[in-house]
Amino acid sequence: MNPLLASGDPLFAHGVTGVVLLIVLIKVLVGFGAIMGAVTIMIWFERKAISDMQSRIGPQRWGPFGLFQTLADGLKLIGKEDLVPSEADRFVFKLAPYLVVVPALITFALVPLGGTIHVAGHAVMLQVANPPMGILLMLAMSGISVYGVMLAGWSSGSKYPLLSSVRASAQMISYEAALGMTIVTIILATGSLSTHNIVTSQGGGVWHWNLIRLGVVPFVVFLISITAELNRPPFDVVEAESELVGGFHTEYSSIRFGLFYLAEFMNTITMSAIIVTLFLGGPAGWIPPVAHFKWIFPIIWFVLKTSGFAFAYVWFRGALPRFRYDQLMDLGWKRLIPLSLGWMLIVAGFLIAPGWGFLMASAVFLSWTLLTRAFTLGQSREVGSEAVLPVVGERPIPGRIIRKLTDGES
Amino acid sequence: MIAGAYALASVLVFVTAALLILVGAIGVIALKNPVHSALSLIMTLFGVAIAFVAQxxxxxxxxxxxxxxxxxxxLFLxxxxxxxVDRKEHVHVEPLVGQRAFAAVGSAITVGGLVVLMARSHWVTGAMSVSTKGATLATGQANVKQLGTAVFTTYLFAFEATAALLVIAVVGAVVLARRERSVDDEEVEVDA
Incomplete structure (x- = not known):
């Protein structure tokens, strides 16, 4: 059997021929062009919208409304001197920017941009790839992009970037759990991992969108967690200017800095697109009764919805103050993870039978009460040297000797 | 002809995965800097992931x-x-007396056990390898279904036992970490 058939893409149904390869290549190039064009506009849009919110003018010199500002910035960055700090770990320092950019691109490849069109007798899905593990690949890639941030901070050989990378690692792990739980809820309702099926299962109108079908809670949890994964304001403790200079990319200059900058905005667009795919039916929407070019309307719907979220991110940045680091951790571990876990159980219960759903809901309510009680008790607990219990047993070797052996040559 | 192309492709995929796994694994133990070792470990994990996809x-x-x-x-990083600890380790220090000998015996037993298991036993997967049985795993959603069914029926006890073990480990870690706090200073005084 043709192993590619199992991948769920009808393009490979009749084997891999030259035409099919050409179509795949064109899809990749168009996808790449789309995300790059979108990033250029997004950077301009963010600067323009933020400056409107702050009663400034914003970019205006290059092109109409300053539209070419991003291109000018890019050219400027390429022309700058490429510095590698003397304390830096050279290989990792140069590797890190790519570890941020590549996952951003791969995640975008999963997003269905439109329906299915027919070209030269082949059914072509308007998405770069539809792998069987689908949405899990997005989780994997968001896990990988942590390394870009972490390693950039560590390899700079400088204090503030290092602090930033420690923050980044802790933050991303904390929110990934809530993110995963929400995605499990969606997978339960959809019965499939592939982004294409997630979108088609929401096709029957607004009431079938996961936003409403699953209750609004998973959507809210997902939106908050994905903003934290993106390190976008108000969760941008990783690059908090007032505390950490520029965060993990303090020591970067020239095109390497440009890559981080690019990846940040690319991620913003990609995650907006992922939210639309998971919760708002992706390209689903009203199609006017026209004879031709029906395929263009899903794309328009998709772009409209995605732009809405892209604007929301800019809005968050303009309106919300940055979280303190401990607040960020509290929100992740004490609120979002229990909430997403509980909601997943409730949805799973209702998927079996309403009775089970109500049973689960009451169980979740009970554990919520217990958890709240535990948190209150924990907060009122006395801390200090007296509250620490005495050590049990003895270490095999006294700490003083270990320290002497490992720390100094003496 | 197409079948031949697939066979060639699968050989290429296997060789790539195997190289990633081996080079990464050697890197983990051979590289001086612990961060580089961790990176090398990621490479190994990617190799294993590729091998999984190929199966x-x-x-x-x-x-x-x-x-x-x-x-x-x-978390390692x-x-x-x-x-x-991102500096060179002093490899000549042996905090535990004779730890090298114990390590050698331990790894010999582990490797030997693994080899024996792989050569003779069928009890983990029910097959020595997936490919020789001819029946490949179903892909995509069915993949999840198969795994879920296996975990929640045949291997339910092992699954729940692992879950309990992990919870115990987490609770234990919290308890130990709480007891260790601010104890260091006292200990130095006692030793000195």
Missing amino acids: SADFLAAVQIIVYAGAIVV FVIMFLG
């Missing part, structure tokens, strides 16, 4: 990256960075 175990491949590369190695 139609897409779900396992994704989970491999999400859990191991995306969370566990991040977190600890390395947080404790600032």
Whole structure:
């Protein structure tokens, strides 16, 4: 059997021929062009919208409304001197920017941009790839992009970037759990991992969108967690200017800095697109009764919805103050993870039978009460040297000797 | 002809995966800098993920990256960075007397056990390898279904036992960490 058939893409149904390869290549190039064009506009849009919110003018010199500002910035960055700090770990320092950019691109490849069109007798899905593990690949890639941030901070050989990378690692792990739980809820309702099926299962109108079908809670949890994964304001403790200079990319200059900058905005667009795919039916929407070019309307719907979220991110940045680091951790571990876990159980219960759903809901309510009680008790607990219990047993070797052996040559 | 192309492709995929796994694994122990070792470990994990995909175990491949590369190695790096152990280790120090001999015996037993298991036993997967049985795993959603069914029926006890073990480990870690706090200073005084 043709192993590619199992991948769920009808393009490979009749084997891999030259035409099919050409179509795949064109899809990749168009996808790449789309995300790059979108990033250029997004950077301009963010600067323009933020400056409107702050009663400034914003970019205006290059092109109409300053539209070419991003291109000018890019050219400027390429022309700058490429510095590698003397304390830096050279290989990792140069590797890190790519570890941020590549996952951003791969995640975008999963997003269905439109329906299915027919070209030269082949059914072509308007998405770069539809792998069987689908949405899990997005989780994997968001896990990988942590390394870009972490390693950039560590390899700079400088204090503030290092602090930033420690923050980044802790933050991303904390929110990934809530993110995963929400995605499990969606997978339960959809019965499939592939982004294409997630979108088609929401096709029957607004009431079938996961936003409403699953209750609004998973959507809210997902939106908050994905903003934290993106390190976008108000969760941008990783690059908090007032505390950490520029965060993990303090020591970067020239095109390497440009890559981080690019990846940040690319991620913003990609995650907006992922939210639309998971919760708002992706390209689903009203199609006017026209004879031709029906395929263009899903794309328009998709772009409209995605732009809405892209604007929301800019809005968050303009309106919300940055979280303190401990607040960020509290929100992740004490609120979002229990909430997403509980909601997943409730949805799973209702998927079996309403009775089970109500049973689960009451169980979740009970554990919520217990958890709240535990948190209150924990907060009122006395801390200090007296509250620490005495050590049990003895270490095999006294700490003083270990320290002497490992720390100094003496 | 197409079948031949697939066979060639699968050989290429296997060789790539095997190279990634081996080079990464050697790097983990051979590299001086602990951060580089962790990076090398990620390379190994990616190699294993590729091998999983080649065996139609897409779900396992994704989970491999999400859990191991995306969370566990991040925690390794977190600890390395947080404790600032990113410098050369003094390999001549033996905090425990005779630990090298114990390590050698331990690894010999592990490797020997693994080899014996792989050569003779069928009890983990029910097959020596997926490919020789001719029946590949179903891909995509069915992949998850198969795994879920196996975990929640045949291997339910092992699954729940692992879950309990992990909870115990987490609670134990919290308890131990709480007891260790601010004890260091006292201990120095006692020793001195």
